[in-house]
Amino acid sequence: MDFALSAEQEDLAASERAWLVKHDPIAARRPTIDDGPARVPDIAVQHVAESGLIGLLTAEMGGTHVDLAVLVEEHGRAASAVPLAELALATAELDKLDHPLSALAEANSGGAESIPLVLASVDGAPLAAEIIGTELRISGSTAPATALPDATGFLIAATSSDGTEVLVHVPSGSQGAGVRTLDTLDLTRSWSVLNLDLTVPAQRWTSVPAGTVSYLGDALAFYRKMDALGAAERLVEQTVEYAGQRTQFGQPIGSFQAVKHHCADMALRTEASRASLWAAVVSLDGTDSAGRAAAVSAAAAYAGEATSTVASIALQVHGGIGFTWEHDLHLLTRRIKVDELLNGSVSWHRRRLVDA
Known part of the structure; x- marks a missing residue:
């Protein structure tokens, strides 16, 4: 392509x-x-x-x-x-x-509202949704989502007990909708789950075409790994710059063959991740749902592992300075590690590809 x-x-x-x-x-x-x-x-x-x-x-x-x-x-x-x-x-x-x-x-x-998309976990308990007349009863816990404490409401995509796919708007502070903020490695974003147990009136929910929930799940999985790619790219640049400045035995450590190999490996994994993710993003704008699912899972599985490895190599090349609280490396590494796990871990996406 x-x-x-x-x-x-x-x-x-x-x-x-x-x-x-x-x-x-x-x-x-x-x-x-x-x-x-x-x-x-x-x-x-x-x-x-x-x-x-x-x-x-x-x-x-x-x-x-x-x-x-x-x-x-x-x-x-x-x-x-x-x-x-x-x-x-x-x-x-x-x-x-x-x-x-x-x-x-x-x-x-x-900007008058701040309503992010929130989904159920792909590998956890699904949200329970039941249509009762014109109302919708929804309960359960969502997957971890970012910036929920700053939201004015939440748009939840779920599948009801009769197979109908629905979008539900839950205003922030609604009774029966609690935000539980999590302690995670990521210090650059907040991560929370939405605990739901409420009945939603007709004006706050609607049915949507079949396939909407899977499409949105694929989209979020893609963007989670795209976020990690951006952080990994920055780590590559920082590591190459550091290797050219840090001296040992009277010469820059970037002149050592082992460090050159590390930097080349980081660049290779980053660019390969980019290629797989670009293939996936094109499928998101298409209409082939099976091809989209395969492309997204292939990209998420590869990029999830590759960007995490890039972060680990960056820490190794930086040595002691990389472990300090003052260096930005640990903030980017933590962000990548969380991106690796959410909206489908590497192992989950691999299993999805095998089962397809």
Whole structure:
């Protein structure tokens, strides 16, 4: 498959990287890192809303998953706390609806609301949903999701007991919807589960076409690993730079063959991950659900392991400095390790490929 980013997509990525460099998320996080889970800065929320990034996949904006992917990669590279993929996917789904919930798409895009997509765990207990007349009874715990304490509501995709796929809007603070924030390795984002046990009125839920839940699951799995790719790319650059500056026995350690091999291995794994993920993102914009599932799981399985290995090698090349609290390496490594496990671990995606 021949694939290349357009000039517009490269400019989009460059523009977002420039904003993230100017408003460095890691520098903003450092003063509060011991105070509790990361929160999404107001300036970042304002930026993604005013730039139109949250509404990128809506019909009005006409963006593609490739467009969103280059942005998610940049946010992963910068270790941003913004749940860009979750917000954009939720907004796109709301925009498609012929239902009063569709009004939330504009509110989400403009920043008046912050409603991310939340799904059940792929390898845990499913959400229990039952349609009772015009109401929907939903209970259970979702998969870990990022930035839930900052959300004004949640868009939940689930399958009911009779096989109907539904989208459910649950406002933050609703009785029977509790946010439980988790302690994780990742210090750059907050991770929480949504514990549900409530009845939802007709105006807050609707049925959606069959295949919507699996599509959204594939999309989130892809974007989790795309985030890890951005962080891994930054680690490669930092490691190569460090190897050229750090001296031992009177010469840069980058001149040693073993270190050269380590850096080459990191670059190879990163670029191979990129290739597999680009193949997957093209499938997200297509209509072949079986091909999409295979492409996403192949990419997630490879990139999940490869980016985690890149992080481990980066730590080895940095040596003692890499273990210090002050160095950014551990923050990117922690982020990658969490990305590796969520929305389908490497082993889960491999099993899915074998069973297909």
